[in-house]
Amino acid sequence: MSTQDTLASLASSLLDGSIKVVDCTAPLGPDTPLLKLPPELADDTPKIEIHEISKYGDRGPFWAWNWLKLGEHSGTHYDAPHHWITGKDFPDGSVDTIAPQNFVAPANVIDCTKESAADPDFLLTPEHIKAWEAEHGEIKEGEWVLMRTDWDQYNTDPDKFLNADETGPHTPGPNAEAIIYLMEEKKALGWGTQCIGTDAGAAGGFEIPFPAHNLLHKHNRYGLASLTNLSALPAKGAILVTAPLKIVNGTGSPIRALALVPTT
Numbered sequence: 001m002s003t004q005d006t007l008a009s010l011a012s013s014l015l016d017g018s019i020k021v022v023d024c025t026a027p028l029g030p031d032t033p034l035l036k037l038p039p040e041l042a043d044d045t046p047k048i049e050i051h052e053i054s055k056y057g058d059r060g061p062f063w064a065w066n067w068l069k070l071g072e073h074s075g076t077h078y079d080a081p082h083h084w085i086t087g088k089d090f091p092d093g094s095v096d097t098i099a100p101q102n103f104v105a106p107a108n109v110i111d112c113t114k115e116s117a118a119d120p121d122f123l124l125t126p127e128h129i130k131a132w133e134a135e136h137g138e139i140k141e142g143e144w145v146l147m148r149t150d151w152d153q154y155n156t157d158p159d160k161f162l163n164a165d166e167t168g169p170h171t172p173g174p175n176a177e178a179i180i181y182l183m184e185e186k187k188a189l190g191w192g193t194q195c196i197g198t199d200a201g202a203a204g205g206f207e208i209p210f211p212a213h214n215l216l217h218k219h220n221r222y223g224l225a226s227l228t229n230l231s232a233l234p235a236k237g238a239i240l241v242t243a244p245l246k247i248v249n250g251t252g253s254p255i256r257a258l259a260l261v262p263t264t
Contacts (some may be wrong), residue, residue: 013262014260017263018262018263018264019260019261019262019263020260020261020263021258021259021260021261022229022232022233022238022258022259022260022261023228023229023256023257023258024076024227024228024229024230024233024240024257024258024259025075025076025227025228025255025256025257025258026075026076026152026155026226026228027075027155028048028070028074028075028076028254029048029050030047030048030049030050031156031158032048032074032075033155033158033161033162033196033226034047034048034071034074034158034196035073035162035196035197036162036164036169045070045071045073045074046069046070046071048068048069048070048074048075049068049069049070050066050067050068051066051067051068051069052064052066053065053066053067070254072247072250072251072252072253072254073197073225073251073252074254075226075254076224076225076226076227076228076254076255076256076257077224077225077226077244077252077253077254077255078095078222078223078224078242078244078252078253078254078255079198079213079216079217079222079223079224079225079251079252080093080094080095080098080217080222080244080250080251080252080253081093081094081216081217081220081221081222082094082217082249082250082251083213083217083223083251083252084210084213084214084216084217084218086213086214086215086217086218087216087217087218087220090220092220093217093220094247094248094249094250094251095244095245095246095247095250095251095252095253096246096247096248096249096250098222098244100243102189102222103241103242103243103244104239104240104241104242105142105143105144105189105239105240105242106140106142106143106144106236106237106238106239106240107143107144107145107146107233107238107239107240107259108132108136108139108143108144108145108146108235108236109146109148109230109233109234109235109236109238110124110128110129110132110145110146110147110148110235111148111235112124112128112147112148112149112172113148113149113150113231115172116149116150116151116172117150119172120163120170120171120172120201121170121171121172121200121201121202122149122172123172123173123174123175123178123200124147124172124173124174124175124178125174125175125177125178126177126178126180126181128178129145129178129181129182130181132235135235136235136236137236139182139186139188140186141186141187141188142187142188142189143188143189144188144189144190144191144192144224144240144242145182145186145188145190145191145192146191146192146193146224146227146230146233146240147172147173147174147191147192147193147194148194148230148231148233149172149193149194149195150194150230150231151171151172151193151194151195152194152226152227152228152229152230155226155228161195161196162196162201163201164201168201168202168204168205169196169201169202170201170202171195171196171200171201172193172195172200172201173193173195173197173198173199173200173201173203173212174191174199174200174211174212175200175206175211176206176207176208176211176214176215179191179211179212179215179216180215183215183216183218183219183221184219188221189221189222190216190221190222190223190224191212191216191221191222191223191224192223192224192225192227193224193225193227194226194227194228194230195225195226196225196226197212197213197223197225198212198213198216198223198224198225199211199212199213222242224242224255224257227257229259232259232261233259233261234261234262237261237262238259238260238261239259239260240257240258240259240260241257241258241259241260242255242257243255243256
């Protein structure tokens with residue numbers, strides 16, 4: 001089949017419903033859960049604000065539009081290499097300089113729902129990933145790897161979503177060895193989770209602090225956070241579309257993450 005035939009087949013499948021589009025994005029608004037940082041480190045991301053400019057009134061009789069106040073890393077969002085000190089020197093490390101070819105890629109979805117329900121501090125290891133590959137097939141170079149925890153069920157409850165107590169936040173994520181395996185052996189395009197960030201809640205205290213951020217961006221790779229509806233994606237076979245806004249020198253961006261999924 002030629003490339004032209006492949007695209008024609010894709011178009012036909014989208015039109016006849018044999019490929020469906022799954023929205024993997026959380027609603028973005030004033031109630032969106034946002035990351036909380038220790039006060040000695042930095043200011044928190046500001047609460048999202050939506051302000052009306054006009055709505056069919058004296059200031060604009062025929063149109064409605066708003067202006068927004070939000071951080072780059074709010075809601076379902078994309079982490080670019082420049083988000084972390086380890087990726088700060090890449091010339092193509094901000095959202096406006098990343099090659100757009102990287103915004104569409106196959107997705108591998110690793111189901112960790114049972115482990116995460118039993119232990120909110122669950123850490124994915126290389127052994128877990130290799131066992132998943134033995135069952136579902138090899139993770140290939142240039143593909144996304146997504147950790148399914150169904151944590152998006154808490155998206156409307158910031159306290160449950162952040163799951164923090166006096167010892168800190170408790171959310172699942174990868175250990176450093178898992179990210180090293182994905183970056184150095186698998187050469188994955190990036191890593192994504194359904195939690196507030198790409199790291200586990202306790203990752204600030206790891207031997208390599210925040211290993212997902214640290215190691216992903218060290219390899220000029222990308223992160224996705226606060227994804228939703230991964231339960232609707234197969235372990236393999238989905239195509240993920242993750243285009244960030246083209247913010248000049250942007251370290252990240254809210255996105256509308258979409259997955260193309262076969263219905264059969």
